[in-house]
Amino acid sequence: MIEKAILKINPNAEFSVNANDINQITWNNGTTSISKSDIEAQFPAVELDNAMADLRAKRNQLLIDTDFHALSDNTMSSDMTTYRQELRDITEGITTVEQANAVVFPTKP
Numbered sequence: 001m002i003e004k005a006i007l008k009i010n011p012n013a014e015f016s017v018n019a020n021d022i023n024q025i026t027w028n029n030g031t032t033s034i035s036k037s038d039i040e041a042q043f044p045a046v047e048l049d050n051a052m053a054d055l056r057a058k059r060n061q062l063l064i065d066t067d068f069h070a071l072s073d074n075t076m077s078s079d080m081t082t083y084r085q086e087l088r089d090i091t092e093g094i095t096t097v098e099q100a101n102a103v104v105f106p107t108k109p
Contacts, residue, residue, distance in 0.1 A: 005042035009034050051100035052091065059087050079109035
């Protein structure tokens, strides 16, 4: 999480973190150091990014599992069309880790 937080602040930062310890960061190649408090302030955003990535991965797999319904030689039912659209819309409006973790996926028809 430390690495992702640093990269949110400075995507070009060059550094190493020893033993995943925020007190053991080595800044490389002239990268300006970032304060511990600034790094820690990014932790909630990193946690949300991780939760959203997990949610999208699950959603994407459910879409992949039904992709064959969308082939040109198939006629997709309106229930399947609705299901797939609900999956695509599932991440809309999510702004917290709690919301991401509380998502209930629609039932596959």
